Amino acid sequence: xRTQVVIVGGGPSGLLLSQLLHLRGIESVILERQTRAxxxxxxxxxxxxxxxxxxxxxxxxxxxxxxxxxPHHGTLISQDDTVLRIDFSALTGSSVVVYGQTxxxxxxxxxxxxxxxxIEFSVEDVAIHDADRDTPxxxxxxxxxxxxxxxxxxxxxxxxxxxSRKTIPDKVRREFEKVYPFGWLGILSETPxxxxxxxxANSSHGFALCSMRNPRLSRYYVxxxxxxxxxxxxxxxxxxxxxxxxxxxxxxxxxxxxxxxxSIAPLRSFVTEPMRWGRLFLCGDxxxxxxxxxxxxxxxxxxxxxYLYTGLRQFYEENDAEGIDRxxxxxxxRVWKAxxxxxxxxxxxxxxxxxxxxxTRMQRAELDFLAGNEAAQxxxxxxxxxxxx
Ligand code: APR
Ligand code: PHB
Numbered sequence: 001x002r003t004q005v006v007i008v009g010g011g012p013s014g015l016l017l018s019q020l021l022h023l024r025g026i027e028s029v030i031l032e033r034q035t036r037a038x039x040x041x042x043x044x045x046x047x048x049x050x051x052x053x054x055x056x057x058x059x060x061x062x063x064x065x066x067x068x069x070x071p072h073h074g075t076l077i078s079q080d081d082t083v084l085r086i087d088f089s090a091l092t093g094s095s096v097v098v099y100g101q102t103x104x105x106x107x108x109x110x111x112x113x114x115x116x117x118x119i120e121f122s123v124e125d126v127a128i129h130d131a132d133r134d135t136p137x138x139x140x141x142x143x144x145x146x147x148x149x150x151x152x153x154x155x156x157x158x159x160x161x162x163x164s165r166k167t168i169p170d171k172v173r174r175e176f177e178k179v180y181p182f183g184w185l186g187i188l189s190e191t192p193x194x195x196x197x198x199x200x201a202n203s204s205h206g207f208a209l210c211s212m213r214n215p216r217l218s219r220y221y222v223x224x225x226x227x228x229x230x231x232x233x234x235x236x237x238x239x240x241x242x243x244x245x246x247x248x249x250x251x252x253x254x255x256x257x258x259x260x261x262x263s264i265a266p267l268r269s270f271v272t273e274p275m276r277w278g279r280l281f282l283c284g285d286x287x288x289x290x291x292x293x294x295x296x297x298x299x300x301x302x303x304x305x306x307y308l309y310t311g312l313r314q315f316y317e318e319n320d321a322e323g324i325d326r327x328x329x330x331x332x333x334r335v336w337k338a339x340x341x342x343x344x345x346x347x348x349x350x351x352x353x354x355x356x357x358x359x360t361r362m363q364r365a366e367l368d369f370l371a372g373n374e375a376a377q378x379x380x381x382x383x384x385x386x387x388x389x
Contacts, residue, residue: 003029003118005312006138006151008126008164010039010119012101013284013301014157015108019059020309022115026316029118029149031126031140033158036109036119043188043261044101046213047072047198047295049386052302053097061107068214069099075384076199077349078247079364084371085197091374091381098198100213101298128154128167132278152279153324155308159285160270168277180267180291180346181353184209185224187238187259193218194246194254200293200349201246202363207350208245223350230262238262267291269343271335274328281308281327288335290342293349294384300338303389307331334387341383 005021007014010032018028032039048069056062073089088095112119126140137150156164165173193212201208207223222241224233235258243251270289275282284301307330311323348366352359370376 001029001148002150003027004151004316005029005153005155006031006149007155007157008128008138009156009158009162009284009286010034010036010109010121011157011159011284012104012108012298013286013305014155015105015112016055016059016061016302017155017157017283017305017309018117018119019061019108019111019115020055020305021312022112022117023058023060024313024317026312027118028155029120030112031123031138031149032119032121033123033126035121040102040105040109042102042105043186043263045211045292045295045297046098046100046103047211047299048097048099048104049299049302050094050096051306051386051389052299055302055306056104056107059108059111061111064103064107065097065099068103069097070212070214072096072098072197075197076195077367077370078199078201078203078250079367080203081247081249082367082371083199083247084367086377086381086384088381088385091378092385094385096295096385098212104298126158126163128156128164128280131167131280134279136279153312154280156280156282156286157284160289162286164280164282164286165272167280168272168274168282172274172277174273176269176271176273178269178343180269180350181226182206182223182350183226183228183264183266184221184292185228185230185233185238185264186219186221186262187235188213188261189218189220189257189259190216191218191255191257192216194250199246199250200345202349202367203245204351205241205244208242210242210246210250224264225353226266228264230264233262235259235262265292267293267346269339271332271339273332275304275331275335276324276328281324283308287331288339290339291346292342293346294338294342296338296342299386300335303334304331306389334389337383337387345380
């Protein structure tokens with residue numbers, strides 16, 4: 001079999017890239033190791049930058065996003081009972097849209113399948129060959145038979161645990177990592193969100209986040225020891241911890257209910273350089289991971305897709321390799337800024353196990369400065385709504 005672009009991974013990165021390429025007549029095949037149902041069953045953050053919304057519109061996949069996405073013109077940052085609102089619209093003229101990643105993935109799958117897009121599920125043993133030559137190919141197995149696809153390019157959209165990143169030789173690849181000494185215990189509950197806007201809470205008990213999926217579905221998180229298991233947390237223990245960490249007026253009106261999903265996510269910052277090796281390009285979580293504090297995971301995957309899609313279009317339509325040659329440089333320039341913002345916001349809002357009294361005063365001083373300085377709020381707002389591509 002032969003195609004122009006093999007895309008390893010059928011998550012948001014791979015699906016969005018495939019759909020954008022398709023609309024320009026560039027053929028691709030997605031190889032996904034899980035089933036469609038498994039991919040769609042993932043519960044992930046859904047705060048979308050306008051750049052992502054524009055890409056979904058360019059991909060012809062924004063109908064439901066425009067109808068059901070909830071515009072957010074600001075967010076709340078609390079320090080115990082003190083609440084600061086960061087006014088995105090006043091400070092940047094922009095906003096974000098709350099729309100679950102599960103919905104994004106559903107919309108992208110629907111578009112690919114409507115277009116008869118090549119997606120192979122439940123593949124195994126994907127291996128990338130000759131990526132450093134002009135005749136790369138990918139081998140894999142499905143239903144017990146070995147298969148091969150010859151191609152022009154390979155997009156490694158297979159996430160942090162995929163094979164693409166490791167295809168780049170150790171002597172070429174550099175990795176940068178910071179693992180945080182805590183996790184996020186998250187639940188979904190069929191209850192009305194406690195606030196119309198997200199609440200990022202710094203408290204002496206630890207970090208908490210109040211988010212949502214829609215007016216009837218809330219998403220809450222509390223910082224927890226990385227050694228905890230979700231099963232160790234009863235719903236009651238979760239709600240008690242949340243109430244202790246959010247402002248009293250929010251705790252008083254919090255509507256609780258049974259958790260319909262409960263899980264713990266580790267927090268790490270991670271970047272691979274370069275994001276290109278010959279005919280192989282890394283996109284999204286395959287190349288970088290951020291702590292979820294700044295909601296940058298999906299949005300940084302989107303800017304990678306933008307740079308790669310633009311470069312591949314330039315190659316095929318204008319016979320110009322400038323875009324793909326500068327892909328890694330351009331993508332990493334924005335990736336590192338998203339890493340910095342996510343690292344900074346995580347450090348500002350969480351309680352670290354070895355945190356000294358001085359460290360706590362530094363957090364308090366930074367939050368106090370933020371509350372009183374419009375320039376500081378503008379810097380936070382510009383990073384949160386999304387830096388330009
Ligand atoms: N072969 C084929 N598919 C693979 C392989 C492999 N060896 N390894 C992983 N995959 C698939 C996974 O099953 C998954 O569906 O690649 C896909 C990668 O998707 P994501 O991990 O969602 O990564 P990405 O598409 O870059 O999206 C980034 O997802 O994880 C969140 O926070 C992250 O919001 C961000 C977004
Ligand atoms: C979520 O709704 O899951 C969410 C929102 C904002 C974040 C992280 C997660 O920063």
